[in-house]
Amino acid sequence: MRRMAIAALALIGAFVAMYLALYKFGAIGHLACGLGSCERVNTSRWATFLGAPVAAWGFAFYAVTFVVALVGTSPAWSGRREISVLLTVMSAVGVVFSAWLTYLELYVIDAVCRYCVVSAVIVTLILFVSVSDLYHSGRRTTPLLADGE
Amino acid sequence: MANNNPPRNARSASKNASGRSTANVNGARTGFYALLIAIAVIGAGVIFYLMKNPAAGDANAERGAQYDSLKANYAKAGPAQPYVVGNANAPVVIEEFADFECPVCGSYATVTEPDVRKRIIEPGLASYKFYDFPLPMHKNSQAASNAAACAEEQGKFWPMHDQLFAGQDAWGLQPDGATQVTDNPKPIFLGYAKAVGLNTDQWEKCFDSRKYQSRINANAAQGFRRNVNQTPTFYVNGKAFPGSIAYDNLKRAVDEAAAAPKPASGQ
Numbered sequence: 001m002r003r004m005a006i007a008a009l010a011l012i013g014a015f016v017a018m019y020l021a022l023y024k025f026g027a028i029g030h031l032a033c034g035l036g037s038c039e040r041v042n043t044s045r046w047a048t049f050l051g052a053p054v055a056a057w058g059f060a061f062y063a064v065t066f067v068v069a070l071v072g073t074s075p076a077w078s079g080r081r082e083i084s085v086l087l088t089v090m091s092a093v094g095v096v097f098s099a100w101l102t103y104l105e106l107y108v109i110d111a112v113c114r115y116c117v118v119s120a121v122i123v124t125l126i127l128f129v130s131v132s133d134l135y136h137s138g139r140r141t142t143p144l145l146a147d148g149e
Numbered sequence: 150m151a152n153n154n155p156p157r158n159a160r161s162a163s164k165n166a167s168g169r170s171t172a173n174v175n176g177a178r179t180g181f182y183a184l185l186i187a188i189a190v191i192g193a194g195v196i197f198y199l200m201k202n203p204a205a206g207d208a209n210a211e212r213g214a215q216y217d218s219l220k221a222n223y224a225k226a227g228p229a230q231p232y233v234v235g236n237a238n239a240p241v242v243i244e245e246f247a248d249f250e251c252p253v254c255g256s257y258a259t260v261t262e263p264d265v266r267k268r269i270i271e272p273g274l275a276s277y278k279f280y281d282f283p284l285p286m287h288k289n290s291q292a293a294s295n296a297a298a299c300a301e302e303q304g305k306f307w308p309m310h311d312q313l314f315a316g317q318d319a320w321g322l323q324p325d326g327a328t329q330v331t332d333n334p335k336p337i338f339l340g341y342a343k344a345v346g347l348n349t350d351q352w353e354k355c356f357d358s359r360k361y362q363s364r365i366n367a368n369a370a371q372g373f374r375r376n377v378n379q380t381p382t383f384y385v386n387g388k389a390f391p392g393s394i395a396y397d398n399l400k401r402a403v404d405e406a407a408a409a410p411k412p413a414s415g416q
Binding site for chain 2: 001008011018022
């Protein structure tokens with residue numbers, strides 16, 4: 001159930017990131033004088049990371065998270081703790097990255113993009129659910145080990 | 150042996166439980182897939198709609214239609230005639246697409262551009278081309294572009310350019326960024342014409358007849374051809390820098406363009 005929630009959140013996050021990435025690539029062009037906060041954030045020099053738009057990295061992150069969570073819901077993988085560990089580590093990295101971006105928005109760029117805030121909230125929720133999933137997966141495995149002994 | 154009974158009971162209990170839980174799991178799974186499909190359909194639908202209606206995501210929903218009609222008008226415009234300053238033989242060409250009423254263009258023009266002129270243009274490192282790109286939501290922007298074009302007729306585009314940007318608060322947007330300070334900016338522009346030493350009769354005739362509207366349209370058309378979608382947008386030897394730009398970043402771009410083996414044509 002928790003992994004289903006993670007998959008659903010990741011899918012929403014993927015669409016938010018896709019919207020921003022398409023904007024960055026010019027596919028959702030609109031005339032603006034750079035006054036709006038999203039334009040300022042999305043056209044700042046921090047909007048690119050390792051040669052690709054941050055929004056594209058965000059889309060890739062959500063897409064991978066979605067796939068991992070979806071695989072984790074399948075009968076073959078639903079009991080596997082590795083999925084919980086992977087989701088927790090990935091979402092923790094996502095939260096740290098998101099926190100860094102939020103810091104830049106607040107203290108360096110001095111503009112807040114609402115889509116970035118939505119993404120930050122989604123990745124934080126994913127982390128909470130992932131940690132909960134990790135905790136419960138630990139509890140699930142204990143009786144099985146005890147039975148086996 | 151003592152271990153056999155409890156596991157059998159446990160197995161049977163687990164069977165019952167798993168019978169119930171299988172039904173629950175199947176139900177949850179069906180609901181889950183339905184939810185994913187709903188998210189995918191809504192998400193894809195919203196993005197498709199925004200791609201078809203470029204400005205629909207903005208607060209001003211009229212912009213989408215305005216964008217399309219402007220684009221259609223500009224498609225008929227002739228070749229661009231930007232306002233040029235600096236050494237025509239400079240190895241680097243900086244091009245700026247700007248809207249006189251855009252506050253970000255204003256802050257660039259008043260804070261950064263003096264440095265650009267003094268340290269890049271005057272030493273001959275680059276020439277500078279200014280293209281009008283009046284945005285539809287700025288009601289006085291076309292008038293301001295006309296005011297500047299009519300100043301160009303008397304060789305005073307750049308002083309008028311500076312006056313217009315420095316005086317934005319008097320004729321442009323209110324601090325809310327949405328409403329205009331005035332519906333009639335002409336008296337203010339006339340004041341600028343006097344201040345920069347223009348023949349005001351000539352300037353006024355030119356301004357009233359919108360004599361250079363086709364030039365303004367042609368400059369904007371150049372922006373549409375290059376997919377400019379925000380102001381200011383800069384090009385340094387053809388490389389795009391959308392949004393405002395700090396002096397250091399522009400200087401770096403100029404230095405890189407000058408060092409490049411084959412600089413591209415500015416146009």
